[in-house]
Amino acid sequence: MSMEDYDFLFKIVLIGNAGVGKTCLVRRFTQGLFPPGQGATIGVDFMIKTVEINGEKVKLQIWDTAGQERFRSITQSYYRSANALILTYDITCEESFRCLPEWLREIEQYASNKVITVLVGNKIDLAERREVSQQRAEEFSEAQDMYYLETSAKESDNVEKLFLDLACRLISEARQNTLVNNGETYCRDPSCTSVAACGGCSLGLLEALVFLSTR
Numbered sequence: 197m198s199m200e201d202y203d204f205l206f207k208i209v210l211i212g213n214a215g216v217g218k219t220c221l222v223r224r225f226t227q228g229l230f231p232p233g234q235g236a237t238i239g240v241d242f243m244i245k246t247v248e249i250n251g252e253k254v255k256l257q258i259w260d261t262a263g264q265e266r267f268r269s270i271t272q273s274y275y276r277s278a279n280a281l282i283l284t285y286d287i288t289c290e291e292s293f294r295c296l297p298e299w300l301r302e303i304e305q306y307a308s309n310k311v312i313t314v315l316v317g318n319k320i321d322l323a324e325r326r327e328v329s330q331q332r333a334e335e336f337s338e339a340q341d342m343y344y345l346e347t348s349a350k351e352s353d354n355v356e357k358l359f360l361d362l363a364c365r366l367i368s369e370a371r372q373n374t375l376v377n378n379g380e381t382y383c384r385d386p387s388c389t390s391v392a393a394c395g396g397c398s399l400g401l402l403e404a405l406v407f408l409s410t411r
């Protein structure tokens with residue numbers, strides 16, 4: 197697709213504890229599948245999906261970060277140019293909910309103050325194993341001024357809604373000019389703000405892949 201083939205380009209970054217289902221949410225949305233035996237993400241993964249909203253083409257760059265602590269210094273560097281963050285926890289895992297204030301501190305420290313943050317409680321298909329009530333999560337998200345949604349990547353519940361509602365909000369913020377301006381970054385170098393696809397930045401896609409796979 198050429199650069200002119202879309203009206204909006206947004207960068208969305210998924211964060212949250214390991215195993216909460218970030219990769220499965222991204223795969224469900226971008227590829228329409230629930231991957232069997234999904235392994236832990238190493239560093240950062242990247243997918244693109246273009247959607248049409250009210251006749252306008254919206255290109256979503258979706259960055260899936262590793263939840264494991266050992267990758268934190270890599271993943272933090274991806275917050276800065278994000279237009280939106282999807283902070284995910286697992287409704288069957290109290291620990292993943294208790295870690296949310298820690299994630300919010302990371303956002304405060306590393307993301308732009310214009311970033312839109314959505315809180316997602318994933319794995320609602322496992323209702324019998326729920327450890328965090330919807331009410332508790334809603335109260336928490338309201339107190340933090342975040343939009344809240346519960347999803348199941350497995351059953352495809354609310355996954356399209358999550359990304360499409362977010363795209364609508366991003367369009368509306370872009371129109372009011374209040375969004376993070378991140379240029380059109382096509383490579384994995386978080387500091388790249390090049391408009392050309394990796395043409396002008398110091399760390400091209402191939403080099404970045406080697407960098408990530410050797411860690």
Ligand SMILES: Nc1nc2c(ncn2[C@@H]2O[C@H](COP(=O)(O)OP(=O)(O)OP(=O)(O)O)[C@@H](O)[C@H]2O)c(=O)[nH]1
Binds near residue numbers: 217235236262347351
């Ligand atoms: N039942 C159920 N299981 C899910 C759902 N989403 C993810 N899982 C499972 O949860 C496990 C972890 O999923 P991932 O998508 O790898 O989690 P992650 O947050 O990307 O993990 P890291 O890459 O380590 O940060 C896998 O075994 C998935 O099959 C869901 O909606 N329902």
